[in-house]
Amino acid sequence: MKYLAVLLSLFACHFAPSSDVPESAAEASAAPVLSTDTLAPPQYDSKHRLIRITKPEATWKRELNALEYNVLREEGTERAFTGDLWNNHEKGTFICRGCGLPLFSSDAKFESGTGWPSFWKPIKPEYVTEKQDRAYGMVRSEVECARCGGHLGHVFDDGPQPTGLRYCMNSVSMDFVRDR
Ligand SMILES: [Zn+2]
Numbered sequence: 001m002k003y004l005a006v007l008l009s010l011f012a013c014h015f016a017p018s019s020d021v022p023e024s025a026a027e028a029s030a031a032p033v034l035s036t037d038t039l040a041p042p043q044y045d046s047k048h049r050l051i052r053i054t055k056p057e058a059t060w061k062r063e064l065n066a067l068e069y070n071v072l073r074e075e076g077t078e079r080a081f082t083g084d085l086w087n088n089h090e091k092g093t094f095i096c097r098g099c100g101l102p103l104f105s106s107d108a109k110f111e112s113g114t115g116w117p118s119f120w121k122p123i124k125p126e127y128v129t130e131k132q133d134r135a136y137g138m139v140r141s142e143v144e145c146a147r148c149g150g151h152l153g154h155v156f157d158d159g160p161q162p163t164g165l166r167y168c169m170n171s172v173s174m175d176f177v178r179d180r
Contacts, residue, residue, distance in 0.1 A: 042101060042127070042147065050126055053099045053148045064098070071170045072098050072150035075135075075142070080115030083171030088117065092178040094169075098150035103127055103174060104167065110160055112168065119167040120159045128167075130155060143167060 043051045055063075060073050070076035080086075085094065094104040094117065104119040112118035122128045126146060133142035133154065143152045152173045159166030 050146050052146075055148075060098070067172050068097055071172050072152075075133075075151040077153075078116075078170045078172050083116070085117040085169075085171030085174060085176055086115050088171075088176055090176070090178050092176055093123070094119075094174045094176055096145040096148060096150055096152075097173050097175055098145060099148035100175075101127055101145055101147045103145065103152065104169070106179075112159075112166060114168060116153065117169050117171050117174070118159070119169065120161075120163045120165055122167065128152065143169070145173075 045051055057073065061069055064072060067076075067078065071078060088106075088109075091106050093102045093106070094109075095102050102123050104117075104121075105123055108119045108121045108123075110118055110120060129144045129146045130141045131144065133140045140154045140156075143155050144150060145152060150173060151170075153167065153169035156166045156168060157164055
């Protein structure tokens with residue numbers, strides 16, 4: 001498959017303290033290297049459940065740069081307005097940085113003003129999983145990639161119609177594939 005651009009990123013969801021993100025790591029993501037399973041299509045088992053990808057932590061550490069690892073595997077948050085994708089207005093698909101699963105379409109992206117790429121729905125509901133996050137004394141819904149379990153961001157109920165949802169994502173958790 002031909003893809004014209006992969007934008008790497010930095011950045012995620014408000015409320016999170018900026019101390020989450022090591023500053024030096026931001027530079028490391030400037031030269032992205034996509035793993036071999038990037039853009040690998042989702043596969044399902046006999047019960048039509050998405051087949052998950054699991055890797056030892058050492059492998060994730062090797063494949064991801066420091067900031068990507070901090071966000072995807074340790075539920076960190078990039079600083080607002082520091083990533084490559086919040087201000088991306090191109091047509092295309094936002095895929096998981098960890099496993100390549102297509103997560104969000106540019107058609108569902110909107111300007112949230114938060115400094116993180118924001119969407120009102122995922123490409124398919126089953127491509128993301130939500131779980132309760134009680135960090136920092138707040139109750140939020142954490143959003144993970146349903147295939148590799150990578151932390152993507154959080155979802156809030158103050159988004160635009162038709163869903164009213166705001167998927168507030170870290171751009172470092174995703175790559176962008178421009179439409180052909
Ligand atoms: Zn993934």
